[in-house]
Amino acid sequence: MLSFNLSDSLAAIVKGNKSLAATVDFNSYLSISPDDVITIFSPNPELGQNIKTSFPMIVAEELDADWKKVKVVQAALDVKKYDRQLTGGSGAVPHSWERLRKAGATARQMLVDAAAKRWNVAASTLSTNNGFVIHTNGTKLSYGELATEAGSLPVPTDVKLKNPKDFKLIGTAVANVDNKEMITGKPLYGLDFYREGMLHAMIQRPASFGMKLKSVDATAVKSMPGIVDVVTFKNNVAIVGKSTWEIMKARKALKVAYEKDGNIESTSDHDRIFKELLDKPEATVRRKDGDVEAAFKNAATVIKREYQCPFLSHAPMEPMNFFAHVKADGVELVGPTQTPDRARNATATLLGIAPEKVTVELTRLGGGFGRRLQADYVVEAAELSKLINAPVKVTWSREDDMMGGSYRPAVRYRFEAALDSKGILIGYKLRGVGVNAGNSTREDNFPSGAVENLLIESINHQSPITTGAWRAPITNFLAFAEQAFLDEVALAAKKDPVQFRLELLDKAKQSPTGAIKYDIDRTKAVINLVAEKAGWGKKKNLAQGFSVYFSHRSYVAQVAEVEMINGNPVLKKIYAASDCGIVVNLSGARQQVMGGIVDGLGHALYGQLTFKEGASEQRNFNNYRLIRYNEVPQVEVHFVDNGIDPTGLGEPALPPTGGAVANAIFKATGKRLYNQPFTLQEEMKGVKLGQKM
Amino acid sequence: MATYSIHVNGETKKVDVAADTPLLWVLRDTLGLVGTKYGCGIAQCGACTVHLNGTAVRSCALPISAIGTSKITTIEGLSKEGDHPVQQAWQEVDVPQCGYCQAGQIMSAAALLSKTPNPSEEQIATAMNGNICRCGTYHRIKEAVVLASTKMK
Numbered sequence: 001m002l003s004f005n006l007s008d009s010l011a012a013i014v015k016g017n018k019s020l021a022a023t024v025d026f027n028s029y030l031s032i033s034p035d036d037v038i039t040i041f042s043p044n045p046e047l048g049q050n051i052k053t054s055f056p057m058i059v060a061e062e063l064d065a066d067w068k069k070v071k072v073v074q075a076a077l078d079v080k081k082y083d084r085q086l087t088g089g090s091g092a093v094p095h096s097w098e099r100l101r102k103a104g105a106t107a108r109q110m111l112v113d114a115a116a117k118r119w120n121v122a123a124s125t126l127s128t129n130n131g132f133v134i135h136t137n138g139t140k141l142s143y144g145e146l147a148t149e150a151g152s153l154p155v156p157t158d159v160k161l162k163n164p165k166d167f168k169l170i171g172t173a174v175a176n177v178d179n180k181e182m183i184t185g186k187p188l189y190g191l192d193f194y195r196e197g198m199l200h201a202m203i204q205r206p207a208s209f210g211m212k213l214k215s216v217d218a219t220a221v222k223s224m225p226g227i228v229d230v231v232t233f234k235n236n237v238a239i240v241g242k243s244t245w246e247i248m249k250a251r252k253a254l255k256v257a258y259e260k261d262g263n264i265e266s267t268s269d270h271d272r273i274f275k276e277l278l279d280k281p282e283a284t285v286r287r288k289d290g291d292v293e294a295a296f297k298n299a300a301t302v303i304k305r306e307y308q309c310p311f312l313s314h315a316p317m318e319p320m321n322f323f324a325h326v327k328a329d330g331v332e333l334v335g336p337t338q339t340p341d342r343a344r345n346a347t348a349t350l351l352g353i354a355p356e357k358v359t360v361e362l363t364r365l366g367g368g369f370g371r372r373l374q375a376d377y378v379v380e381a382a383e384l385s386k387l388i389n390a391p392v393k394v395t396w397s398r399e400d401d402m403m404g405g406s407y408r409p410a411v412r413y414r415f416e417a418a419l420d421s422k423g424i425l426i427g428y429k430l431r432g433v434g435v436n437a438g439n440s441t442r443e444d445n446f447p448s449g450a451v452e453n454l455l456i457e458s459i460n461h462q463s464p465i466t467t468g469a470w471r472a473p474i475t476n477f478l479a480f481a482e483q484a485f486l487d488e489v490a491l492a493a494k495k496d497p498v499q500f501r502l503e504l505l506d507k508a509k510q511s512p513t514g515a516i517k518y519d520i521d522r523t524k525a526v527i528n529l530v531a532e533k534a535g536w537g538k539k540k541n542l543a544q545g546f547s548v549y550f551s552h553r554s555y556v557a558q559v560a561e562v563e564m565i566n567g568n569p570v571l572k573k574i575y576a577a578s579d580c581g582i583v584v585n586l587s588g589a590r591q592q593v594m595g596g597i598v599d600g601l602g603h604a605l606y607g608q609l610t611f612k613e614g615a616s617e618q619r620n621f622n623n624y625r626l627i628r629y630n631e632v633p634q635v636e637v638h639f640v641d642n643g644i645d646p647t648g649l650g651e652p653a654l655p656p657t658g659g660a661v662a663n664a665i666f667k668a669t670g671k672r673l674y675n676q677p678f679t680l681q682e683e684m685k686g687v688k689l690g691q692k693m
Numbered sequence: 694m695a696t697y698s699i700h701v702n703g704e705t706k707k708v709d710v711a712a713d714t715p716l717l718w719v720l721r722d723t724l725g726l727v728g729t730k731y732g733c734g735i736a737q738c739g740a741c742t743v744h745l746n747g748t749a750v751r752s753c754a755l756p757i758s759a760i761g762t763s764k765i766t767t768i769e770g771l772s773k774e775g776d777h778p779v780q781q782a783w784q785e786v787d788v789p790q791c792g793y794c795q796a797g798q799i800m801s802a803a804a805l806l807s808k809t810p811n812p813s814e815e816q817i818a819t820a821m822n823g824n825i826c827r828c829g830t831y832h833r834i835k836e837a838v839v840l841a842s843t844k845m846k
Contacts, residue, residue, distance in 0.1 A: 048791030048828045175787045182792035183783045183799060184775040185728015185768035192727040200722075225694065225711065244731075245711070245718040317732050317740055317793040317827045366730070366793030367827050398733045587787045591830070595790055598829025621737035621825065630818040632831045 036144030062104030090648030208614030295427030318366020408470030483659025545664025596653030602627025702770025739824030
């Protein structure tokens, strides 16, 4: 189990460090040097969710380390040492919570045991604080002083974890461990990776989905300055050269012809297909409770509404890129990926070699939002390296990135609600249709369980346009549609939107219909907290809109406020109450909520990728609009304090935002938004954004 | 290809590149100053922001042949120890999420404050509106610009 990290100790010797004794590796996450440097390895890819700070905080908490002496190191892919080494599904902290705590607590116990041995006292009489083991007489020994002895002791298997009430570091605001490097422009990202002898490449891929490569004329390209080679493989034409700009320039001289290889689709086709599918008699039934037909037949009021969203590009600020070097004895991969193990396996499969022959070093990711869950951009770099027999970094231009697929799918929903004469919700229907959306519903989410007669269905349209997970997959739009619809239903039932939901939740608790897979009490707690903080219903001069959503494992409720200023509705503020269980890093958690809201708002307002004959019409930030500084409202963030083990926060704050904003705009203007992006809708005219952020 | 002498972060550098090479790629590929980022290549996102004689410019759309004797400052040269008031404020407010756009944000903020030490909300918005942050750190950017402004007094 224990080993000595020779490379670190050699480095210490080279630097003339006096402590010649070796750094001690306590486990996969933690090593301690005799001069009191605590090195914590953070295995999961860092893309801005702040895992590189929060993971080590959990280890350091149980270790009782002095955070100021902690050095955090991004670990490379290591499937033996680490578990679920990926970034996705808001799942890293929930998954690794106990594992990380045990890593810290185990080392702490070994350090205590070493001190007990040295002082010849019972370990149970000793305490730890801030990097020291402390004797009852006040004498203390630093972890560094004890590291070598502790490392030679048996590893305890059943260590006691702290009572969360005793946490000193967890729950506080700790600054990002990479801040200094980021604000001084150090090479941290994949695109910043350079190596002596490395070639640069860009790849021309088919501009339209449903097309394949027919012919290539690269004669002009090959004679241009700095160009080393032009290589064709699969549907790719790679321009290989000595610098990025020379490749970008030469690429313009490339002559490529494509031919039809499948359906060539446009947004107008999808609009038509969605309407046909919504009226199709048969669909995949996702959930069916009670007798929906009878409920709608007996209803006093029926409300039927449809909502649609376009495709979205992930558009992380750092475009896709990866470094690959395929050598005779193995493959070296370096770059930004959310799924290093997938990248490794896909590369091994492509090259027909064992995964153990492939190493993956993780750079920091300049955003991901789900795009870097895919391995396409890693595998093509490896394939190219093999073909040219050289180390190469493949860089995507922004246009490549936006035209390169794996989008948030376009989806259309039809919701129907049946109310009886007393305004009770007696029937509920949802049909979701989408382009490569898989299942576009979340059939077990609220209000399922609270309605006796319910039918949830979906139909998928298979298309050559590739789609993938985009931050809060499916729920990033479904939540808006559902929460905007429930607002209308509450109004028709003559009930306050918050009260309406609370009553449904009470009903689900007292007499549930079918399976309930969300926590009713946690849902109510975020609703009540946001209502209290926003002064729901108590502000006469403001129009408020409400929304609540459960996604992944966490709960977030939001209230948006619109104020009439000089006759114009102005989106002023958004309140959020989140239940993600124990907050690990208050600064990082607040960032995830604020950023999730800005992300959700920005894409609801502006995000749109349309297609003409299989090609995206938006290819860069000139016409693919992202939200900017002066368009952001104030945001106020609150957390429910319930002591539950962490349930994740990278995505759950995003889904509720669109609904809260649309409902507030309705309250102010009487106009309902059904389609995204909002700014292209008639109903949005006159609404002002981001006054006094 | 042509040889250019350019003034970067207080030093004179000789580079041999094509006349139309954007400053961004000279900094990154030729000089190894990778703190200046590529985001769009069409001066829309601000990730590539540097100072040209103290003014914030988008280096992705600025050809090397247009620079002449102008003084270029990149994020690496904003301060020796990384302690320019804007950099200090960025750390204290804990602004970055993914961090990729932040060098450009900092350069825009530093250029603003060097000319307008006490900016109004509108002046901050005008200066920062050209820099996209895909993670949505705008609230903290604002907080950090205001804090940096107090540090420069």
